[in-house]
Amino acid sequence: MPRSYISRGSRNPRTCAVDAQTNATMVFQSVVEAPLLEESVQRGIPSVILDVATKQNPVRNFLQGTGGYRMDRGEFITGAISTALFAASHNVTDKGFDTHTIPAPQGILGAAAWYLQRKFGFLTNLLAHSTNNAITVGTTKLT
Numbered sequence: 001m002p003r004s005y006i007s008r009g010s011r012n013p014r015t016c017a018v019d020a021q022t023n024a025t026m027v028f029q030s031v032v033e034a035p036l037l038e039e040s041v042q043r044g045i046p047s048v049i050l051d052v053a054t055k056q057n058p059v060r061n062f063l064q065g066t067g068g069y070r071m072d073r074g075e076f077i078t079g080a081i082s083t084a085l086f087a088a089s090h091n092v093t094d095k096g097f098d099t100h101t102i103p104a105p106q107g108i109l110g111a112a113a114w115y116l117q118r119k120f121g122f123l124t125n126l127l128a129h130s131t132n133n134a135i136t137v138g139t140t141k142l143t
Helices: 003-007 013-053 058-064 073-089 104-120 122-140
Strands: none
Touching: 013 058, 013 073, 013 104, 013 122, 058 122, 073 104, 104 122
């Protein structure tokens, strides 16, 4: 029997194939689907709404960012709201909303993602989120 079956805790090749498929699905969802959906909804939409409200170019700012390093008051307030919603969305469990923990890492990363979205554009932000999720999945779920 090949060593990979034994090291995974199973002697059945079919079980290992199912585990590998489950892991591949989880990695795809964590590294591709979740960042794409979350960044589009929780940072892309607020960014476009902010740009429309302030009469800026929403398509250019969404794709390329606004440039520079400073944020104006509107960007800061919109980012704070977006970050709070992003962190709260990561505090929902199968039993409902968890009121006993504060999702500080997601809040910090959400604020960083808002900054990346506004200043450097969607693709930079998406890449950062995907990289974070890949590292997290690689160090927690697959070991």
